[in-house]
Amino acid sequence: MIPIHAFIANFLAADTTAAASGPAGLLGNPMIMMGLMVIMFYFLLIRPQQVQRKEMAARIASLQTGDRVITTSGIHGIVHNVKEHTVIVKVSEGTMLEFDKPAIASVKKKDAA
Template sequence: MTSTLVSFLAQDSPNPLGGPIPMMVIMVVMFYFLLIRPQQKQRKELQARIDSLKVGDRVITTAGIHALVHNLKEKTVTLKVAEGTMIEFDKHAIASVHKKESKSTAPAEKA
């Protein structure tokens, strides 16, 4: 029985990739291109939008609060939630930014 087990383990497997090491390398590369890289790109885009915040932009915080940017500081932003209600948030708490439409990009009204 031991000789049968040894001969079974000694046989070369017909793995076209050559073994477990190349398979692990392929898995790491797949994870990078399918998960890590898109997430890094998304983070960079959000950071660029946060860096270009201006007074009057509409934002949504990570807590789900919809507000207008009222004042900007180096690390914080003051948001106008309702008339007379201002809340100061850390800039990292902003989940999405909707830029204020300029007059040239606003859709024309129908008569």
């Protein structure tokens, strides 16, 4: 008859060797887990921000007179004139403000209105 403590020791030793050789042992590797975390961060955080930034840059590059815009400071207006680095926005009748192009937060095309 086998003593209980020897049976438990054999059971635990067999369990750890089976776990290390199976698929769980592969995911237990810290380098593989770090690689998976980097890939997850890229597809969940970094990539969507890059896509959003490219879309906004394209919208700002295609600004035309008459487009409705909202600046980063929350000022709503209509594009009056587009220069190389700045945009003149008509806020109200007789009030024109000049903003840098990166200060434009959202653009609504005059055709979409």
